[in-house]
Amino acid sequence: MLSSVYLTGETIEAQELSVQTMAPDWRAFATNKLQRYGLRVVNPLELTWSNVDSLEAIDLSEGSDSRVRRALDLIDQSDALLANLNRSSYSTAMELFYAHRRGKMVTVVGHPPFNPWVVSHSQARFGDIDEAIEYIIGEKPQGLPLNWALQYEALLAERYEQFPPAGEPDYRFLGGNLPVLVVAPHATAFWHEGEFQEPDAFTGSMAALLNRMSNCHSLISNYCCVADPCWYLETPMRRAFADIVKGGRIGLVLFLLGSSWHEVPGLQLTCYGPSPHQNADYANRLKNKLSVLEHVSTDTSDFQVKPLVRFSAEELGVPTMVLKMHKRYRMPRLQLETFGQIVHFLREYLEETGIELERSLS
Numbered sequence: 273m274l275s276s277v278y279l280t281g282e283t284i285e286a287q288e289l290s291v292q293t294m295a296p297d298w299r300a301f302a303t304n305k306l307q308r309y310g311l312r313v314v315n316p317l318e319l320t321w322s323n324v325d326s327l328e329a330i331d332l333s334e335g336s337d338s339r340v341r342r343a344l345d346l347i348d349q350s351d352a353l354l355a356n357l358n359r360s361s362y363s364t365a366m367e368l369f370y371a372h373r374r375g376k377m378v379t380v381v382g383h384p385p386f387n388p389w390v391v392s393h394s395q396a397r398f399g400d401i402d403e404a405i406e407y408i409i410g411e412k413p414q415g416l417p418l419n420w421a422l423q424y425e426a427l428l429a430e431r432y433e434q435f436p437p438a439g440e441p442d443y444r445f446l447g448g449n450l451p452v453l454v455v456a457p458h459a460t461a462f463w464h465e466g467e468f469q470e471p472d473a474f475t476g477s478m479a480a481l482l483n484r485m486s487n488c489h490s491l492i493s494n495y496c497c498v499a500d501p502c503w504y505l506e507t508p509m510r511r512a513f514a515d516i517v518k519g520g521r522i523g524l525v526l527f528l529l530g531s532s533w534h535e536v537p538g539l540q541l542t543c544y545g546p547s548p549h550q551n552a553d554y555a556n557r558l559k560n561k562l563s564v565l566e567h568v569s570t571d572t573s574d575f576q577v578k579p580l581v582r583f584s585a586e587e588l589g590v591p592t593m594v595l596k597m598h599k600r601y602r603m604p605r606l607q608l609e610t611f612g613q614i615v616h617f618l619r620e621y622l623e624e625t626g627i628e629l630e631r632s633l634s
Contacts, residue, residue, distance in 0.1 A: 276312040276484075277408060278347050278376075279303070280367045281356025298356055302405055309409045314346050338440065345444075347371050348427050349480075351420075352408060356401070357382030357390065369393055374423075377411065379404050417481055417615060418604055425477040428494070432471050433461050436495040443501075443509040444494040445516060446483040450626030451523040451633055453489040453516060454479045457509065457580065458529060462497035464576070469500070472530030474602035474611070479528055481615060486622040489520060502577040510580060517588050523629035524554065525584050525592040526622070529577065530602055538598055539568045544581055545591035554591055554625070561617040565601075565610070 283297050303313045343363075347353065353371040355364055357380055372378045372393040380390055380397045381404040390397065398404040436442045442460075459476025462469050476492045483490035491513060493501065501509035516522065531540065539562055543555040559568045577594060584592040597614065604611035 275310075275352065275412060276314055276350045277306055278314040278316075278350040278353045278367075278371065279356075280353060280364045282359040282361050282364070298401055302354060302401065305405050306408065309412075311409070311412075314350050316343060316346055338437075341437075341440070343367060344370060347376065348374060348424070349484075350376060352377040352379065352411075354404060354408060355380045355382075355394070357386075365389075377408075379408055417485065418608060418612065420484070421474065421477040421481050421604060421611075421615075424480050425474055428459060428476050428492075431460060431495045433496050435498065440495075441508050441512065442493060442495040442497050443512055444492050445512060446480060446490040446492070447520075448483055448487040448489045450486060450488045450622065451521050451629045452486075452622050452626045453491060453520070453522045453525045454482050454528060454622070455513065455525060456490070456492045456528045457501045457577070458493065460493045460496050462493070462500045464500040464503055472528075472602070473599075474604065475528040475530055475597075478602070478615060478618075482618055482622060485615070486619045486626065488622045488626060489516065489522065491516060500576075502580040505579055505583060510583070513580070513584070514588065517584065517590055521633055522590055523633060524625055525590050526618075527577065527581065527592070527594045529594065529596045531596045531598050538566050539601070540570065540596040541568050541593065542570055543591065543593045544585035546585070546589050547591070550591055554593060557625070558593065558595075558621050561621050562614070564617070565613055 279299050279302060281298070283299065299315055303315055306313050347367060347370060350371075353368065353376050355368045355378065357364065368378055368380070368390070378394040380386065380394045381401045382390070382397070382399070384397070384399050386397050396404070396407050398407065456472070456475040456479040458469070458472040459479070460471045462471075471493075476494075479490040479492050482488055491509070493509060497507070497509065499507050501507045501513075504510075517525065541555055541559060541562070543551040545551045545554075562568050581592050581594060584590055600607050601610055601614050
């Protein structure tokens with residue numbers, strides 16, 4: 273699984289840090305070097321903070337600024353953090369503290385001697401940015417898929433039954449490069465025909481994990497949905513889904529859903545789309561992979577998700593698969609091997625199918 277490093281710190285020209293490079297600033301220098309060694313860089317330049325004296329510069333009426341929430345989400349999705357403390361910054365110090373509390377590998381570059389707070393909340397500290405980057409490359413922070421999924425689900429669970437703050441959507445989109453979209457529409461709780469429905473636990477973290485491992489696109493419900501996005505077509509998530517499929521040259525959609533204890537105790541797969549022959553090919557290839565686990569049956573009880581599935585397959589004209597997984601496939605704390613196996617096979621399938629689609633769409 274590709275490791276990722278979150279960069280935090282004020283913008284400083286690389287030359288100011290005694291680095292011989294053509295890069296315009298330390299972020300570009302760090303990004304270029306880390307990526308050459310196979311690390312993914314989270315470089316939230318759009319979240320650059322400006323030092324302000326007036327509290328009116330940030331609207332605190334909703335309890336937290338959207339930039340803060342996005343920064344924390346990005347840190348949660350990363351394995352390590354590189355903090356540049358050569359210039360003091362409240363936001364950098366807070367992000368450093370948060371990352372350490374979340375169990376991330378924190379590396380600091382700045383002017384020694386370091387403050388005891390910095391020493392207590394970082395693994396390594398350097399006066400030279402090149403040495404700091406070399407340390408990260410040598411350590412190669414690697415989040416185990418299981419640990420990463422457990423951490424992601426724990427964060428998601430905090431929002432299972434919480435409606436999104438004003439101005440925020442109830443979904444999260446994780447972009448990738450492969451023309452395949454994995455959707456977890458019931459990763460959080462939702463309302464269906466006036467009835468409150470429990471989330472399909474670990475479908476959201478599985479979709480996010482597949483995004484990290486295969487570089488597919490993923491769309492995940494991120495807060496409690498006031499209306500089931502699979503049943504009602506006039507929802508923010510459905511509109512985002514349509515925009516992603518239309519604008520992202522998506523060649524295949526895979527829905528990840530859960531089934532309860534009283535349903536068929538296994539895996540159920542159906543495929544819809546404009547071409548029956550193509551549907552059968554996509555479904556059979558995935559069934560062949562998953563059949564190592566057990567027999568994969570055809571689901572005939574997915575009427576509750578039919579509106580969104582039909583919209584995808586018929587109106588958008590994209591082959592659309594629905595995989596329903598019994599709870600024992602979504603219990604990594606108790607069924608570690610089973611969870612790991614299904615993620616492994618789905619990753620293989622997405623990579624193989626995605627590469628084929630890339631060739632056909634190019």
